[in-house]
Amino acid sequence: MKPKLLIFDVNETLLDLTPLKESINQLLGSENAFDDWFSKLIQFAMVETLAGKYSDFGDIGVATLKMTAEKFQKNISEEEIKFSLKIIKELQPYPEVKSALEVLKSEGFKLVALTNGSMETLKQQMKFSRLDSIFDALYSVESVRKFKPHPDTYNHVLKAEQTKAEHALLIAAHAWDIAGAQSTGMQTAFIKRKGKFVYPKAKKPNLICEDFDELYKKLQNEV
Template structure:
């Protein structure tokens, strides 16, 4: 079924995290630091979700950054941590994003964003990336009080947009996000950003694309 609603993940799917990765790797003196921090961040967001608690994603980001710094035997001053993690608000879109979203919008698709970040950060990211005119709404998981890939955030967006799961497509560069949406009954499109892979134990996504422009060709 041709989707009516397309839900986009934000970080890495739309926005390029490489500048933040370089900064974190430099501050912790390791090429592995960013990957360890980001994995730890996702891990503890899931701890919150499965234990029935919810915490601001930015607070989890800071806490897990401190954990990662300790792993590398580093003590980073509070203001520097704030400066480093504040870069998340200033990320630029991948080179295919503006053209792809514009084409999808022109073809009549309804576009929204759904991110684990809090509402304030999410909107700042989309505005800074100059993409706000392309989205009908930007949703944070805070509104559902559970982090992706818990079913609640996907179900929340479906309810707000009055759209059925089978009429909806989730677009993400993360295997865990794809898996969560699949298991909520939503169509999925995996975008193979550098270093990102599908989860082998999940079903194949409806669309498996090297970038967003390839997805546009599939949908139009």
């Protein structure tokens, strides 16, 4: 079934985190620091939701970076942490993203973004990356105070957009995000960014694409 609503994850799906990765790796003196930190960030965001709590994603980012610094035996200041993490608001989209989004929108798809980050951060990201004019709406999980992949985060968007799950497509580079969207009955598209892989125990995504250019071509074939 051709989807009407396209829901895009933001970090590592739309936006390239390489500058943030380089900053954190340099700060902690290891090429593995970013991957270690980002895994902790996602893990403890999920812990908050499972425990029935909610903290700002940015605050969890600071806390987990402190944990990561301890692992790498680095004594870093609060100022250094905040300086490194502010880069997340100044990221560029992957090269093919903007043009592919513009074509998708011109063909009648409704485009929205859904992030685990705050709405303030999301707006800054979209403005800096110059993607803000393309999206019809922006959504943050702070509205439901639960992090993806909790079903309530996706259902909030579906309700706001007055769209049935089967008419929506979640596009993400994270297997856990795909699994969460599948639990609501949404269609899914996995973007194979570097180092990202499909979870073998989950249902296969409706689409598996190398990048947004392939996403557009596959969606075009469904018209």
